Amino acid sequence: MTWFAKIVAAAVAVCSVGIASTVAKAADQLNLFAWSEYVPQSVLDGFKKETGIIVNYEAYDSNETMLGKLLDSGAKYDLIQPSEYVVEALIKEGKLMPIDHAKLPNLKHLDPAFMKMSHDPGLKFSVPWMSGTVGIVYNTEKVKEPIKGFKDVFSGKYKGRIVAVDDSREIISWVLATQGKNCNDITDATLEGVRPVLKNWLPQIKLYDSDSPKTALLNGDVDVGVVWSGEGATLLNDESKKFKWLLPEEGAHRFIDNLAIPKGAPHADAAHKFIDYILRPEVSVLISEDFPYTNPNLDARKKLDDKARTNAASYPADDAKLELFKDIGAMGSKVDEVFTAVKGQ
Ligand code: N2P
Numbered sequence: 001m002t003w004f005a006k007i008v009a010a011a012v013a014v015c016s017v018g019i020a021s022t023v024a025k026a027a028d029q030l031n032l033f034a035w036s037e038y039v040p041q042s043v044l045d046g047f048k049k050e051t052g053i054i055v056n057y058e059a060y061d062s063n064e065t066m067l068g069k070l071l072d073s074g075a076k077y078d079l080i081q082p083s084e085y086v087v088e089a090l091i092k093e094g095k096l097m098p099i100d101h102a103k104l105p106n107l108k109h110l111d112p113a114f115m116k117m118s119h120d121p122g123l124k125f126s127v128p129w130m131s132g133t134v135g136i137v138y139n140t141e142k143v144k145e146p147i148k149g150f151k152d153v154f155s156g157k158y159k160g161r162i163v164a165v166d167d168s169r170e171i172i173s174w175v176l177a178t179q180g181k182n183c184n185d186i187t188d189a190t191l192e193g194v195r196p197v198l199k200n201w202l203p204q205i206k207l208y209d210s211d212s213p214k215t216a217l218l219n220g221d222v223d224v225g226v227v228w229s230g231e232g233a234t235l236l237n238d239e240s241k242k243f244k245w246l247l248p249e250e251g252a253h254r255f256i257d258n259l260a261i262p263k264g265a266p267h268a269d270a271a272h273k274f275i276d277y278i279l280r281p282e283v284s285v286l287i288s289e290d291f292p293y294t295n296p297n298l299d300a301r302k303k304l305d306d307k308a309r310t311n312a313a314s315y316p317a318d319d320a321k322l323e324l325f326k327d328i329g330a331m332g333s334k335v336d337e338v339f340t341a342v343k344g345q
Helices: 004-013 041-052 063-072 084-092 105-109 114-115 168-178 190-202 215-221 229-236 269-278 281-290 296-304 331-343
Strands: 029-035 052-059 127-139 162-164 206-209 225-230 243-245 252-259
Touching: 029 063, 029 269, 041 052, 041 269, 041 281, 052 063, 063 084, 063 168, 084 114, 084 252, 105 269, 105 296, 127 215, 127 229, 127 281, 168 190, 168 225, 168 331, 190 206, 190 331, 215 229, 225 229, 229 243, 252 269, 252 331, 281 296
Parallel strands: 029 052, 162 206, 162 225
Antiparallel strands: 127 225, 127 243, 127 252
């Protein structure tokens, strides 16, 4: 069974209620299936005001959830927001519609570095939305010894005081990093090596939250987090100044989240219009203001104020040790299986 077949089977098993009824079909609508806490209402409103197109924003909290629903839904979605390794997989599987660059005059604002990424060189099937990292954030009023990496977070000292994103591929990559292995070195053997470490780590996590892990840190429910950089950037902006952000010394994942149009999308033209709209620097800035990730739009970045441009979580140092995830094919479902099994123990 391929990774895709497994995800479809799992989606069919758990989705008792079809999503078709919630997804609009009218010509002046756009069905956007995107990460939660990532698309500002002001952008959706501005797009509607200008084009008359209503955006139906359905949110997900992991690539795997998105894939399951996408493949189970028939052609309902017009735009999805997969990360780099999922773009790579969807291209291989022939699931994406080519992007018509002639409809995207604002593509010129992108940092040229994003045109050459290995998951989609030349951006034939996707356009970057935001980039980011996964790092560590902690409350310095509660944590007195400096934390340097995953080994410190999961030393046992912070048991019951940790929030982490609920993401199997991420968490397994953290274990691999502590073992000196690359985040894409995923085989049956490396997964078996990961399992005992997961058994030790996962019971230390108080809360899994991929939507808004900053909330538990702000509330004081937890003191340490392993979270998306945009969440870390928001915590750094907190007026208390009590949060510290760092990239783990063992190495970190750099993700590139993208917009892509699934094959068979009912409103492909509206999808292109939306992509071009968010590529406008003045619109792209609105995204950065609400969700301070690394903006791939160079002309938008120039419009950010100094505080935003120098936020260490949003814009890591050039020499940071960062790795992109690659498509790992059928091993993707094994990653899920190992994580779910240990989490459920
Ligand atoms: C936004 C989530 C960031 C996505 N809320 C990580 N790929």
